[in-house]
Amino acid sequence: MADRASDRLLRMLGMIAYLDRHEGVPVGEIAEHFGVSAAQVMQDVELLWVTGTPGYLPYDLIDFDASAYDQGVVRLTEGRGMTRPLRLGAREAVSLVAALRALDGALGPALDDERAAVLRSALAKLTAATGDAATAVDVALAASGTPGVTSAIAMALREGRRLHIRYVNASDVATERDVDPIRLVTDDERSYLLGWCRAVDGERLFRVDRVLDAVVLDEAAEQHDVAPGADTFAPSSSAELVTLHLASRARWVAEVTPVEAVRNHEDGSFEVDVRVVNRDWLQHLLLQVAGSVVSISPPSVSADAAAAARSALDAYERLALR
């Protein structure tokens, strides 16, 4: 469990090693480097100043150049043997190396040569310094979307330009719109573009695998403030509530769908309450998991899905493919 004392200890040990490598660094620069306030850096330095080896006489203590410190510059003059950087723990190495590998796999194609080279050199250095510890974890991020679309989005983000996209929604209806790109969010399932849609004048989350075409426009994108959490799909609480009772093997539905509640039954089956903004989306899902459905409420949902399935079977029949 990370608590403030251990975080602070690591930071102070890191500072000694850093200051041993850099002769005299302004407080503000140390603060920026370690991501803390200047006041915190001064508290850390002043604490370091009174620590050392037992006895704690002047020559036992970590020491800094006092006149430089008065000028706001930290210069280490005695490190008491603590100047070597602390190694990474096994799980720490795993967490960073696995993340870098996943970034390389997913974002590699969206980065230009220079940026891709930085990613790979960081990965190579870290792997060399930590050994093969990181093979315990393997993350594949989903790089969904066609290469043309992905690189257009990456370029628009990099250069702060507006995009013109053709997008098909869950109802299989394609529309064209101009979007100011804000973020490209890639998770282990798919990629989303968070953007400001100029047609509706609001933020929208677009699934990248449904962006049919993307063109980078000459105009600069406008800056927009978005709510925290805007890059996570969360249906509105006023949307229709549908309850699905599914057999155990469809448990992935509860894992990949934002559900309001899950109730487990003794027999391994489970019920989920789902807010449905778009019935077409739900129908798509139901046709996939039909074999695991125990019951659905309201019943009109299952009637619609069954009708869609029968109409598809009729279409196969007409082609003599059944």
Add this chain to the structure above:
Amino acid sequence: MATTPAAAERLLNLVIALVNTPGRMTKEQVRTTVAGYGDAPSDDAFERMFERDKDTLRELGVPVLTVTDASHGDDFGYRIDLDTYALAPIDLTAAELGVLTMAAELWQDRSLRADSTRALTKLRAVGQAPGSTDLVAGLTPRVRDGGGAFAPLVDAVQSRQAVRFTYRAATSGEVRERVVEPWKLLARRGGWVLVGRDRDRGASRSFRLSRIEGAVRTVGPVEAFETPAADELAEALSSWDSGTRGVATLAVLPERASALRTRHVPDDAPHPTVEGRDVLRVPYRAQWELAEEVVGYGDAVLVLEPASLRDAALSLLRTAAALDDKEPARG
């Protein structure tokens, strides 16, 4: 937990003392000479304080060694070995530190996030200048939470120690204890998966972390099993790795299924013609995956080839056609 400045100061003094001690320090020496420990009001309080600090340091990756002095029998002490303590030589440019900063933000999982943040604090010591993340502005990768099972499983993979947990099987819903030799953790298609050898089955199995119920406990000693051979591991991982397995021929209504259309591959082979529909070839990784996707489009997308994929789609549709026979849920 109390997070007084005194705790950080005491920990720092302990680290410096144990690094600089010529041989080792006994517990009593720590108590009487290291700043911060003399304040302990009783033997018990000192004992608890010292044990907790030792655990904290080890958790942070500081190697606190227990050393026995041959001439004093069971009288033991502690020290920190600097060669074990130190990171292998490494220098990071500002841009590299920036990439690492972004990598550390990948995780939504709390324990992974804590681990990567610590790693980053340590690496800042060897960074040339503050890292800049504008390198990859606007790209936000993220990996969802692995839950409470994640951290103990990573540790067990690394120490090659068997684990025991309660698992709710996906196919049957059966809830049962499993004893597994953990090989690897994968993040794939929206979830975390443990791949390892199920001791009861005597074969490799995959377990979704989201279906592990309750705590993961280690069983038996560390280094209890061999790392699997490369081909054995590859075999166990094969179902989780992507890659094209085949190409399907689909008949699509005009103007429909545009998302599917973007993935079609042009080819020179003669296409069958279907009146009123476009015929497209679309590559797939797994048949079940494409069958489910196609079925979702209802009558807008039909499978012509291969026959096995068409059968899979037809079977899903027949099941779905009977959905309105089911009773609505009550309550």
